Amino acid sequence: MGADRQKSGDADPPASALPPPAATVATDIPAPTVARLATYLHVLRSFSQRGVLVASSGELATAAGVNPAILRKDLSYVAANGVRGVGYDVGRLTARISMTLHTDSIHTVALAGAGQLGRALLAHTGFGRGFRVAAMFDADPALTGTSLEVGGPRIAPLTDIAAVCAEVEPAVEIGVVATADDDARPAFDAFVGAGVRQVLNVTPVALTTEADVVVRQVDLALELQVLTFQASRGSAQAPRNDLKISSRSDVGAPREVKAADGRHGKAMGEETVTA
Structure with a gap:
């Protein structure tokens, strides 16, 4: 690891601290690259906290x-160029x-569900960044x-999702x-009806809609x-690397799926298992 160290900080460096980019940042970035960029951001934050x-x-x-070659290609989408023999400035x-x-x-x-899973999400450090x-x-x-944290929003009934979201600013x-x-399903429909166009679904229920809504499905049970x-294959066998949870490469191109309640609709940006 590079020898240069600094005091760790909680906040990301502001974009205003960057010099004018030498190249234009791409706007049409493949979905797998977007997922990896989020991973790189997590890694960079951990480096920064260690003073790298x-x-x-x-x-x-x-x-x-x-693979380093994949990383360099991914970073080309954000117009990031390292210095040969030195590396990348972590802050920039x-x-x-x-x-x-x-x-x-x-x-x-807006978070629907104040049970154990909702509380865990709220407590996750990722919610504090952006x-x-x-x-x-x-x-x-x-x-x-009631409120789950000091200064946090008061919990409202699920039936009030549309009314409350209409009053939230921004x-x-x-x-x-x-x-x-x-x-x-009722919570999801209420969000869609309130004009919310990005939904993270951490329940095992398939949520689909005809509306132009991006749904990200994170099914912990499926991951397990x-x-x-993999565990049933036995420790004597080398683990397969071709069976993994990955983001669809065609995010943005809706496909027809059938939900648990029999509905058909568009599913966008789903997490899928690929073999």
Whole structure:
């Protein structure tokens, strides 16, 4: 790892600290590259917290679990060029990727589900970087009017999603569905009806709609099932690297799927298992 060190900080370097880019940042970036850029950003933040100022492509690639050639190609989309024999400036590269992923500004989030999963998401450090939970909802009447953290939003009933989201300023950009399975569809429909066009679904329920809405599905049970399959192969066998959870390469091109309730609709940006 590079020898240059600095004091760690919680905030990403602001995009305004960057010099004018020598090349234009690409706007049409493949979905797998976007997912890897998010991983690189996580790695860079951990480097920064350890005081690392400069990192080579090999060090970044190893920490991110990718090939250095893939990393360099991915970084070309954000107009980031390292110095041969030296590496990448961690602060500048963090700011460059943050600017590309739009995490250098605050995005408003509404969270449906204040149970254990919702609380875990709220407590996750990732929510503190570029995201503000402005509204929370739950089906439990006992939680109505309470708050999970000092200064946080008061929990409203799931039936109030549309009304509350309409009053949030700035407007809710991302809705998170972390409810019980039976409440997932009503919560999702309410978000869509309120004009929310980006939804993170962490329930096992398939959520689809005819509207132009991007849905990201994160099914923890599915992930565990894949790992169970890998474990069942036995330690004597070398692990397969071709069976993995990956983002669809055709995000943005909706496909027809059938939901658990029998509906057909468009699914965009889903997580899928590829073999």
